[in-house]
Amino acid sequence: MDNAITTKHNLDFLSTSWNLNPDFSVFKIGSVEGLWFCDGASYCIVALENSEPHNGHLDDVFEWFEHSCKRDGYTLRILELFNSKFKSHLIGKRGFVDVGENNLEKKFK
Secondary structure, eight states, X not given: OOOSOOOTTOOOOEEEEETTXXXXXXXXXXXXXXXXXXXXXXXXXXXXXXXXXXXXXXXXHHHHHHHHHHHHTOEEEEOSOOOHHHHHHHHHXXXXXXXXXXXXXXXXX
């Protein structure tokens, strides 16, 4: 089956239920792994880790999630973000806004 999009590095979006909590799903896009869930109005990312930083795979992560948000009319949220450098990057370079309590969001038209 063909992917819905072709990302910058031609990476697939792999996801399955998380065995520790079925309300969350784990994902892998290239060297980036994380946890996410959908609340019916937003796709919410609650954890991200890139095992090979600076390889550009984070771009692909956002391409996938942003495509899904635009398709479904959802907001993209990053929750419980405690890394101030990453928070600044998301606000300054990726168009997120601070919505308080260590949460960011990005809305799509």
